[in-house]
Amino acid sequence: GIQVEQSPPDLILQEGANSTLRCNFSDSVNNLQWFHQNPWGQLINLFYIPSGTKQNGRLSATTVATERYSLLYISSSQTTDSGVYFCAVKPLWGKLQFGAGTQVVVTP
């Protein structure tokens, strides 16, 4: 099956800092989603981005499908950004495959 690698595995940021999370995948995909999992386990949709660039407030994402990677940018981080960020990819009519996640801690 398709392999998904996220880096870094852990990230500690001071409030106000910027950061970039990376997601590499091993095959062509029809769907790529970024999620934020809060401490209670809820997966919150951040981006549905099989290709191109999108922005939503302080967050933005870029997927380069031909090179099989996606980047999630967090700018001016806040303590509420803490949690685990997951990248998940899906080939055409295949299953959604998650990476292992990036644990982000934002300190005041």
Add this chain to the structure above:
Amino acid sequence: DAGVTQSPTHLIKTRGQQVTLRCSPKSGHDTVSWYQQALGQGPQFIFQYYEEEERQRGNFPDRFSGHQFPNYSSELNVNALLLGDSALYLCASSLSLAVDIGEQFFGPGTRLTVL
């Protein structure tokens, strides 16, 4: 617009018992997928239901079974529970399109503990 809902939120069972988890999809969605998330790991795909039939299945034993109802809601059943079945069970809903399913939206999960 109600999102994906799941019940119950928490459940404690003993080894060998059976459990049923429930999911109602987001309004307008017709496809339900179930995932298991062990502590410290990403969610793993169990199976997907569309038009009341199992459309895809991940690498889970037959002890895991499901059902989808005409109103698109779904159940996940696990028989002969093992300690290793302790996990967060997530339900996701989406809309089936001509070329694939669309963006998936997740419920809050059911945390199952097997003692």
